[in-house]
Amino acid sequence: MLSHDELALLxxxxxxxxxxxxxxxxxxxxxxxxxxxxxxEGRFDALLFDRRRYRLQxxxxxxxxxxxxxxxxxxxxRLSQRVKQVASGWEDRLHIVTDEIxxxxxxxxxxxxxxxxxxxxxxxxxxxxxxxxxxxLREGRADLVVGATNEPPVMPHLRWFExxxxxxxxxxxxxxxxxxxxxxxxxxxxxRHRAVVVAxxxxxxxxxxxxxxxxxxxxxxxxxxKVLAQRDGLGVGWLPRRRVxxxxxxxxxxxxxxxxxxxxxxxxxxxxxDQEGRALAWWLEQFxxxxxxxxxxxxxxxxxxxx
Amino acid sequence: MLSHDELALLxxxxxxxxxxxxxxxxxxxxxxxxxxxxxxEGRFDALLFDRRRYRLQxxxxxxxxxxxxxxxxxxxxRLSQRVKQVASGWEDRLHIVTDEIxxxxxxxxxxxxxxxxxxxxxxxxxxxxxxxxxxxLREGRADLVVGATNEPPVMPHLRWFExxxxxxxxxxxxxxxxxxxxxxxxxxxxxRHRAVVVAxxxxxxxxxxxxxxxxxxxxxxxxxxKVLAQRDGLGVGWLPRRRVxxxxxxxxxxxxxxxxxxxxxxxxxxxxxDQEGRALAWWLEQFxxxxxxxxxxxxxxxxxxxx
DNA sequence: ACAACATGTTCGGCCTCTTCGAACGAGTGC
DNA sequence: GCACTCGTTCGAAGAGGCCGAACATGTTGT
Numbered sequence: 156m157l158s159h160d161e162l163a164l165l166x167x168x169x170x171x172x173x174x175x176x177x178x179x180x181x182x183x184x185x186x187x188x189x190x191x192x193x194x195x196e197g198r199f200d201a202l203l204f205d206r207r208r209y210r211l212q213x214x215x216x217x218x219x220x221x222x223x224x225x226x227x228x229x230x231x232x233r234l235s236q237r238v239k240q241v242a243s244g245w246e247d248r249l250h251i252v253t254d255e256i257x258x259x260x261x262x263x264x265x266x267x268x269x270x271x272x273x274x275x276x277x278x279x280x281x282x283x284x285x286x287x288x289x290x291x292l293r294e295g296r297a298d299l300v301v302g303a304t305n306e307p308p309v310m311p312h313l314r315w316f317e318x319x320x321x322x323x324x325x326x327x328x329x330x331x332x333x334x335x336x337x338x339x340x341x342x343x344x345x346x347r348h349r350a351v352v353v354a355x356x357x358x359x360x361x362x363x364x365x366x367x368x369x370x371x372x373x374x375x376x377x378x379x380x381k382v383l384a385q386r387d388g389l390g391v392g393w394l395p396r397r398r399v400x401x402x403x404x405x406x407x408x409x410x411x412x413x414x415x416x417x418x419x420x421x422x423x424x425x426x427x428x429d430q431e432g433r434a435l436a437w438w439l440e441q442f443x444x445x446x447x448x449x450x451x452x453x454x455x456x457x458x459x460x461x462x
Numbered sequence: 463m464l465s466h467d468e469l470a471l472l473x474x475x476x477x478x479x480x481x482x483x484x485x486x487x488x489x490x491x492x493x494x495x496x497x498x499x500x501x502x503e504g505r506f507d508a509l510l511f512d513r514r515r516y517r518l519q520x521x522x523x524x525x526x527x528x529x530x531x532x533x534x535x536x537x538x539x540r541l542s543q544r545v546k547q548v549a550s551g552w553e554d555r556l557h558i559v560t561d562e563i564x565x566x567x568x569x570x571x572x573x574x575x576x577x578x579x580x581x582x583x584x585x586x587x588x589x590x591x592x593x594x595x596x597x598x599l600r601e602g603r604a605d606l607v608v609g610a611t612n613e614p615p616v617m618p619h620l621r622w623f624e625x626x627x628x629x630x631x632x633x634x635x636x637x638x639x640x641x642x643x644x645x646x647x648x649x650x651x652x653x654r655h656r657a658v659v660v661a662x663x664x665x666x667x668x669x670x671x672x673x674x675x676x677x678x679x680x681x682x683x684x685x686x687x688k689v690l691a692q693r694d695g696l697g698v699g700w701l702p703r704r705r706v707x708x709x710x711x712x713x714x715x716x717x718x719x720x721x722x723x724x725x726x727x728x729x730x731x732x733x734x735x736d737q738e739g740r741a742l743a744w745w746l747e748q749f750x751x752x753x754x755x756x757x758x759x760x761x762x763x764x765x766x767x768x769x
Numbered sequence: 770a771c772a773a774c775a776t777g778t779t780c781g782g783c784c785t786c787t788t789c790g791a792a793c794g795a796g797t798g799c
Numbered sequence: 800g801c802a803c804t805c806g807t808t809c810g811a812a813g814a815g816g817c818c819g820a821a822c823a824t825g826t827t828g829t
Binding site for chain 4: 496517
């Protein structure tokens with residue numbers, strides 16, 4: 156419908172401003188070019204060339220066609236590249252969804268290593284909170300989820316392995332009223348104080364983990380924000396133990412033993428076994444390495460950057 | 463590089479799930495289809511068909527190609543349409559730039575009439591303030607300007623005619639200090655009070671018409687906003703007489719005679735004589751009709767909508 | 770003004786690529 | 800097992816692209 160040769164013809168005519176020169180540039184006979192030009196006009200049922208003057212020129216319609224055809228040919232070239240890529244086993248794009256409690260910084264060197272492969276795969280990394288990761292996998296918004304919490308739900312073609320377990324600590328600011336209550340803390344003491352929860356802006360405004368019914372809440376956009384909020388005494392709640400180790404040691408947060416403690420949380424890596432490409436396999440291989448898994452589970456210990 | 467026939471082939475294979483049926487649907491011999499399919503694979507240097515099972519299937523690469531090719535073919539079809547349109551004299555798109563003092567509402571029925579022609583021309587109507595209209599024409603951002611003020615500048619291929627003259631009135635809120643000053647007002651009395659000016663957010667933050675040097679200003683986004691601001695006593699300045707007739711009559715604005723009055727302003731319709739298309743000609747014909755010109759010049763008389 | 774040159778078109782013939790039909794091997798279903 | 804479908808290979812026929820020759824028209828140089 157619009158071959159590469161035809162575009163080359165149009166461009167040659169536009170640039171050289173003559174059929175003969177275009178023919179010379181393309182290494183063809185002038186008669187061939189003349190014939191092809193007329194055929195092109197017939198196909199589009201439009202006057203593409205202004206033959207009134209000595210050397211013919213592109214009409215506005217011809218200019219439009221040339222300009223847009225250039226864009227189209229670029230599109231086709233890119234498409235060709237993508238097709239080759241998929242044929243060689245690399246996905247066209249890979250959508251990785253992590254739970255929000257995993258920190259993106261730890262994935263950065265892995266992304267850099269992936270880029271170094273030169274696969275051409277379009278990487279898309281987003282995060283979800285709570286059950287959002289499983290939903291993303293189920294609904295096809297994700298090809299691979301990392302750090303999904305709770306038990307894997309039933310889902311066709313689902314495969315997974317455990318990334319590790321995350322330990323939690325109930326901690327409050329030393330200036331918070333709960334800091335002075337005798338341990339272990341009972342539910343009826345905690346429920347009177349506001350809980351800080353991580354909430355997604357778009358989906359899943361519903362349930363939150365470790366929050367008691369009827370308890371007032373402060374929703375913040377990330378686990379990092381939650382740590383900061385609790386350090387400043389804006390509310391209480393469970394925090395990843397390894398990420399607040401320094402804050403606990405320096406006394407900016409105080410651990411409070413609870414009457415019913417929170418069990419360590421198992422985090423999963425999961426994907427769909429249909430359409431396993433090379434990029435997916437590569438990432439799974441990375442997450443199976445204990446060193447990366449451990450760093451993801453531990454997270455970044457938060458120092459105080461405000462002083 | 464990717465013809466319409468080849469797309470039809472891919473789609474037929476995807477939908478029928480077999481070469482023979484695809485051949486039957488396309489009205490060709492099965493051998494032809496087989497040959498074409500292999501050739502396509504050779505051109506893209508990729509396995510597009512999975513021949514391991516009895517009936518062949520599209521590989522992921524083949525699926526990607528089919529899907530994207532569909533989009534490409536649509537693009538080409540649209541392009542073909544646009545080329546035909548341009549060849550038949552209609553522009554691909556027409557960019558009309560009006561001065562801000564003209565009200566868009568008055569153009570609405572004309573736009574509707576233009577749509578009724580079914581030309582397919584993409585209309586783009588924006589507005590500029592002060593000299594912005596001439597600049598837009600000079601820089602190719604506009605194909606047609608309406609309501610341009612001041613004398614037409616020198617510009618190659620420029621053509622224009624007069625739309626009409628707009629009368630101005632210096633008016634203030636009855637609660638404004640200037641309302642009680644004896645007429646005619648002198649410059650040194652006006653300069654002490656803030657002027658309301660219409661300013662563009664992006665370009666041309668510079669000069670404004672009828673503002674004295676050293677006078678404080680309040681810049682608002684439109685002539686409509688300027689009228690409202692002056693009615694509420696936020697500042698003073700010149701207003702189109704016909705648009706504030708009702709406000710003057712009801713006493714919400716008070717006319718003040720000036721020591722040096724503002725002459726009526728001639729508004730122009732202008733365009734470039736190179737590349738005159740049918741859409742441009744149609745719009746020029748509309749603006750040459752005295753009835754539309756008069757309505758544009760007069761604008762919409764502003765009633766009080768706040769009570 | 771005239772010659773030399775450049776440009777675009779038409780026409781007949783050559784050649785490549787597409788298309789077809791026939792034949793064959795392989796897989797499927799009753 | 801038999802009838803059927805499916806995909807492939809191969810040679811022949813046909814269509815379309817391409818070339819060179821010839822020609823009409825327009826431009827440039829002297």
